[in-house]
Amino acid sequence: MIELALISVLVMIGAALAVVFVRGLMAAVAAAAVVSLALSVLFAVLRAPDVALAEAAVGAGLSGVLLALTLRRVGLWPGSPSGDGDRE
Amino acid sequence: MTDAMLLAEALGDVLYTGAIGLILLGLYAMVVPRHLVRIVLGLLLVQSGVNLFLVAVGYRPEAAAPILLGGQAIGPVVDPLPQALVLTAIVIGVGVLALALALVVRVKDVHGTLDSREVAERMAAETGDSRLMPETAPGRGAAVPAREMLEDRS
Amino acid sequence: MIGTAHQIVLPVVLPLLAAFLLPLVGRLHVWPARLLGQIVGVLHLAVVAYLWTLVGGGETIVSALGGFAPPLGIVLYADRLSVLFLLVLSVGILLFWPRREHGGTRADTLTLLLLGGGSGLVLSGDLFNIFVFYEIVAVASYGLAASGGNAAGFGAALRYLLLSALGSALALLGIALVYGAAGTLNLADLSVLAPERLSGPMGLAAFLLLVLGFGVKAELFPVNTWVPEVYTAAPTRVTAILAGVVSKLSMVVILRLLVLIFADPGAQTLLLVLGLAGVIAGELAAFRAPDLNRTFAFSSIAQLGLVAVAFSIPDDLGIAAGIAVAVHHAVVKPGLFVIAGHWTGPIERLGGAARVSRPAAIAFVLLSLSIIGIPPFPGFWVKLLLLGEAFAAVDPVYALAGAVILAATVVEAAYLFRAAALMWEPPEGDNRPPAAFPLARLAPTLVLTLLILLAMGAVSPLGEALEAMAAEVGDAAIYVGNVLPGRI
Amino acid sequence: MKGYGRAVAATIFLIGLGTLLAALFAALPFGQAPMQVGQATAVVALPETGATNIVSAILLAYRGLDTLGEVTILFVAATAAGMVLSGAGRGEAQGAPAGFILRVASGLLFPFLLALGAFIVVHGHLTPGGGFQGGAILAAAFFIPLLANPASPLNHTVAMVIEGVSGAAFIAIGAAALFGGEAFLTPLFGTGTPGELFSAGSLPLLYLAVGLKVGSELAGLMARVAGEGGRA
Numbered sequence: 015m016i017e018l019a020l021i022s023v024l025v026m027i028g029a030a031l032a033v034v035f036v037r038g039l040m041a042a043v044a045a046a047a048v049v050s051l052a053l054s055v056l057f058a059v060l061r062a063p064d065v066a067l068a069e070a071a072v073g074a075g076l077s078g079v080l081l082a083l084t085l086r087r088v089g090l091w092p093g094s095p096s097g098d099g100d101r102e
Numbered sequence: 103m104t105d106a107m108l109l110a111e112a113l114g115d116v117l118y119t120g121a122i123g124l125i126l127l128g129l130y131a132m133v134v135p136r137h138l139v140r141i142v143l144g145l146l147l148v149q150s151g152v153n154l155f156l157v158a159v160g161y162r163p164e165a166a167a168p169i170l171l172g173g174q175a176i177g178p179v180v181d182p183l184p185q186a187l188v189l190t191a192i193v194i195g196v197g198v199l200a201l202a203l204a205l206v207v208r209v210k211d212v213h214g215t216l217d218s219r220e221v222a223e224r225m226a227a228e229t230g231d232s233r234l235m236p237e238t239a240p241g242r243g244a245a246v247p248a249r250e251m252l253e254d255r256s
Numbered sequence: 257m258i259g260t261a262h263q264i265v266l267p268v269v270l271p272l273l274a275a276f277l278l279p280l281v282g283r284l285h286v287w288p289a290r291l292l293g294q295i296v297g298v299l300h301l302a303v304v305a306y307l308w309t310l311v312g313g314g315e316t317i318v319s320a321l322g323g324f325a326p327p328l329g330i331v332l333y334a335d336r337l338s339v340l341f342l343l344v345l346s347v348g349i350l351l352f353w354p355r356r357e358h359g360g361t362r363a364d365t366l367t368l369l370l371l372g373g374g375s376g377l378v379l380s381g382d383l384f385n386i387f388v389f390y391e392i393v394a395v396a397s398y399g400l401a402a403s404g405g406n407a408a409g410f411g412a413a414l415r416y417l418l419l420s421a422l423g424s425a426l427a428l429l430g431i432a433l434v435y436g437a438a439g440t441l442n443l444a445d446l447s448v449l450a451p452e453r454l455s456g457p458m459g460l461a462a463f464l465l466l467v468l469g470f471g472v473k474a475e476l477f478p479v480n481t482w483v484p485e486v487y488t489a490a491p492t493r494v495t496a497i498l499a500g501v502v503s504k505l506s507m508v509v510i511l512r513l514l515v516l517i518f519a520d521p522g523a524q525t526l527l528l529v530l531g532l533a534g535v536i537a538g539e540l541a542a543f544r545a546p547d548l549n550r551t552f553a554f555s556s557i558a559q560l561g562l563v564a565v566a567f568s569i570p571d572d573l574g575i576a577a578g579i580a581v582a583v584h585h586a587v588v589k590p591g592l593f594v595i596a597g598h599w600t601g602p603i604e605r606l607g608g609a610a611r612v613s614r615p616a617a618i619a620f621v622l623l624s625l626s627i628i629g630i631p632p633f634p635g636f637w638v639k640l641l642l643l644g645e646a647f648a649a650v651d652p653v654y655a656l657a658g659a660v661i662l663a664a665t666v667v668e669a670a671y672l673f674r675a676a677a678l679m680w681e682p683p684e685g686d687n688r689p690p691a692a693f694p695l696a697r698l699a700p701t702l703v704l705t706l707l708i709l710l711a712m713g714a715v716s717p718l719g720e721a722l723e724a725m726a727a728e729v730g731d732a733a734i735y736v737g738n739v740l741p742g743r744i
Numbered sequence: 745m746k747g748y749g750r751a752v753a754a755t756i757f758l759i760g761l762g763t764l765l766a767a768l769f770a771a772l773p774f775g776q777a778p779m780q781v782g783q784a785t786a787v788v789a790l791p792e793t794g795a796t797n798i799v800s801a802i803l804l805a806y807r808g809l810d811t812l813g814e815v816t817i818l819f820v821a822a823t824a825a826g827m828v829l830s831g832a833g834r835g836e837a838q839g840a841p842a843g844f845i846l847r848v849a850s851g852l853l854f855p856f857l858l859a860l861g862a863f864i865v866v867h868g869h870l871t872p873g874g875g876f877q878g879g880a881i882l883a884a885a886f887f888i889p890l891l892a893n894p895a896s897p898l899n900h901t902v903a904m905v906i907e908g909v910s911g912a913a914f915i916a917i918g919a920a921a922l923f924g925g926e927a928f929l930t931p932l933f934g935t936g937t938p939g940e941l942f943s944a945g946s947l948p949l950l951y952l953a954v955g956l957k958v959g960s961e962l963a964g965l966m967a968r969v970a971g972e973g974g975r976a
Contacts, residue, residue: 030123049124076962081143087970125429129761152428155432169797169799170797182785183779197395262925273916275816276912319927322808395820399827441781457771461768
């Protein structure tokens with residue numbers, strides 16, 4: 015159990031570093047979803063299944079979708095018509 | 103100290119470190135980068151770190167999840183209260199996130215940039231020294247004559 | 257039919273219920289929705305007035321929601337302080353109901369939600385529940401700040417949201433520390449347990465985090481950077497509500513936390529320092545501000561700094577002074593913001609304003625005199641009470657605070673007199689005088705000015721009521737005894 | 745390179761803050777917090793409410809006002825987002841219907857997600873899950889068809905009715921107790937047999953209201969941010 019927690023925390027911190035420092039915003043949003051997934055594993059480890067479910071559905075799922083939709087709409091999503099890519 | 107206690111302590115260290123790491127990285131992302139989407143992501147990290155800490159506070163070693171299958175308590179359970187609080191906090195967080203993103207979309211619309219410092223400068227120019235920068239409202243677009251600038255916004 | 261004690265939930269749920277249904281009504285037509293919103297506002301005021309008849313004599317109402325005894329369930333707690341600020345909230349929102357052209361039915365909905373959330377904020381007796389209502393108020397105010405539809409409004413609302421949401425996350429961390437250390441969230445329960453479990457650095461850290469979170473709306477230093485931006489970019493009426501009412505509600509929460517849970521010198525000193533920093537920074541920035549809107553935004557920061565200083569004095573009269581400053585500011589400042597919202601643009605161009613609209617200029621002068629604290633205006637008695645308390649306090653640091661407040665008053669007088677004098681001068685050079693003030697637009701200011709003039713005649717009964725209220729609020733044992741009988 | 749000074753200053757400050765936080769957290773020994781209210785609730789929750797999921801019992805009974813506040817926040821956010829975006833131009837990459845696969849998949853996914861979400865909502869008082877998690881899935885169920893076919897926006901009137909009525913229902917169920925002289929949100933109908941679907945009194949009804957409210961608000965929020973349905 016502690017091994018699972020340790021791995022999840024490592025993944026989570028690694029993904030959080032990516033959220034802050036990776037150059038593309040699309041990659042940062044993807045990394046934020048990974049943070050949420052790792053977090054939801056940690057919640058499960060902490061015997062909080064309700065919270066784990068919510069974090070996976072809301073944190074990783076809905077928030078990720080909202081962020082992606084926003085990037086698409088402001089033209090930071092690669093491939094959007096007038097987009098200038100996802101560089102800041 | 104028993105092995106179980108040592109193990110619990112190690113688990114606590116790992117989780118607290120993770121929570122502090124998320125909070126600090128989130129704060130960094132809110133302070134140093136200037137892109138508004140990055141700042142919003144930083145906010146998410148801070149919230150996640152706080153949520154993790156709150157759930158960790160309610161943990162009790164060798165206790166079951168607070169769901170009484172079969173309809174009765176089998177033994178000690180971890181503290182359900184922080185879990186309820188975090189559940190609430192997660193949902194509040196997604197609401198705030200959605201509004202923040204709606205504003206991001208609109209700011210990009212009207213200011214043409216998502217650099218927080220440029221947005222601040224343009225706002226100061228719009229509201230501050232109205233002699234130099236006539237107010238342009240979205241939709242209306244055109245510069246308004248100076249006479250109208252003294253009209254109210256009430 | 258409804259049990260007496262349990263009615264105190266009505267100021268919270270009535271506006272929420274109406275807000276949920278308002279979009280449906282608005283679907284039919286715009287004006288019934290608008291009418292419904294304001295009717296519920298009046299109803300809210302009626303309920304609050306009724307609650308005052310119940311608690312006005314010093315009684316309290318406690319309702320354990322869901323029938324679950326505290327500390328397991330959430331309690332709502334109404335004493336004179338809560339109902340007084342419910343009244344401020346209700347009247348403030350009715351006077352400054354958003355105008356039709358800003359945001360339509362959605363703005364009406366947000367205003368109702370602000371009304372319900374704000375009511376919950378002052379009534380709730382549970383730390384996390386306070387956080388939830390604070391978030392309702394916060395999110396509604398982001399929306400209202402952007403309701404003008406102008407470019408600056410969106411930018412200001414977003415930057416306000418980001419700062420405020422960060423503050424909320426910190427407040428939640430503070431709540432986590434409190435729960436981790438004390439194992440409860442009920443304010444009364446915490447009050448009993450705090451000396452044992454929340455003393456020392458842990459308590460101070462939790463208080464700092466909570467103040468940084470709730471202080472965003474209360475315009476406390478250093479989390480007040482949003483104030484000048486939002487107050488200039490938002491519609492005038494929204495500015496009046498945010499500066500006049502919402503900031504005071506957060507201050508009430510901070511007062512409750514300070515009295516009930518963090519009643520130790522460390523926390524008091526912390527609040528004193530933050531308050532003084534707000535007074536100094538606010539008045540200096542107001543002096544240099546280019547237009548009336550920013551002047552009043554910064555002056556608002558300074559006034560709330562005064563409230564924080566007063567609350568930090570460990571004495572019932574300090575609390576009385578703080579409540580007095582808060583209520584006085586809630587009456588005066590919205591009226592001034594209405595004037596600032598009409599006469600925008602650089603202060604130097606105010607020349608000739610008095611000729612264009614004499615009532616507005618006179619109201620400006622009267623309200624300014626009261627803010628500065630010139631006798632016989634109520635503001636004088638308010639400041640006298642505060643300074644008397646500061647100089648009488650045992651700790652010499654409060655004498656220093658008093659001196660700072662006196663100096664700040666001089667600065668305040670300087671910039672307000674300057675603006676007032678300009679209004680009576682002819683326009684400078686070939687500038688045209690400011691726009692004429694339609695009386696309908698000025699009406700809320702005139703109502704508030706009249707209130708100030710009436711209060712002049714009732715200073716001593718008001719003062720006595722205030723002292724009784726402060727004595728009740730300042731005694732944690734009363735609160736605990738009411739919520740958890742048998743614990744003391 | 746620009747902005748290094750700022751980054752360095754922030755890093756130094758944050759390292760200091762991290763040390764302080766670590767010291768604070770260390771003062772709360774892991775796994776030994778007092779948590780007296782939580783544990784006391786865990787003991788009495790089942791007999792008092794009849795819900796086997798204690799987290800749900802807390803959310804709906806002991807802290808029901810928090811939950812009302814929470815759905816209200818989603819409503820506030822959705823209202824404010826609608827207002828902010830009502831005058832905005834449509835997004836940049838809009839209008840094109842999605843490919844065949846997405847459309848077919850959405851047709852298959854919709855009933856499945858709907859059933860899953862409904863199941864999670866109504867079993868919230870028994871097993872992990874409930875109004876929030878199920879509501880999030882319901883939101884996805886309503887949003888995916890929209891993504892597949894942007895030309896047919898969500899039926900806003902239906903969404904608006906669900907949104908309004910479910911929120912009002914929560915308050916109405918809570919206020920019903922007031923007329924019996926009891927406090928707001930006092931559970932109705934007794935506790936029933938723990939573990940059965942129809943148990944825990946009015947809690948499942950409240951969760952149903954929460955689930956519908958959360959689902960409709962979240963779907964509306966996503967639709968607005970996507971630029972498909974700023975109901976002007």
